[in-house]
Amino acid sequence: MYPDHTHGAPAQRAVQLHQSTPLPPAVAMPTPVVPVQPGTIPAVASVVLPDGRVVTGYAVAPAQPAPVTAKPAVSRAAVNVALGGVGFLAVCGGLILLTSFIAALTAFITQLITLAAVIFGGWIAVQVFSASGHHGGTTVNIRKAVFKRNHFHG
Structure with missing residues (x-):
């Protein structure tokens, strides 16, 4: 184990036990509330505890919860979805x-x-088919011709 001055014998240590002392339960006493006028410094209040101690301090009004805002009957998300559907249609x-x-x-x-x-x-x-029946242009009349010695006499 641990060597000490006893030359080889195990060391012996003193053990001290500490026990906690329980506190007496506090008795709930009504705290005097001093009415405070707005804009003034509140008065100092003193409270005597059951064990004889005196606690001095300012009286504080209890905290009021924040007013709950009324929720709309229809959520904003539902309104946005409905408007999107109308726009899509x-x-x-x-x-x-x-x-x-x-x-x-x-x-x-x-x-x-x-x-x-x-x-x-x-x-x-109309232009194509009427050209064959059209009589405009140069007219050539062919009649009896006499050919003499390779000359045409008309």
């Missing part, structure tokens, strides 16, 4: 109208192109 309705407008415009332009092709094609057809 408005955008979808606008997109449907825009899509319908684009489809109608495309159909109208297609009809205009078809009408122009029919009119222009008809005009070209």
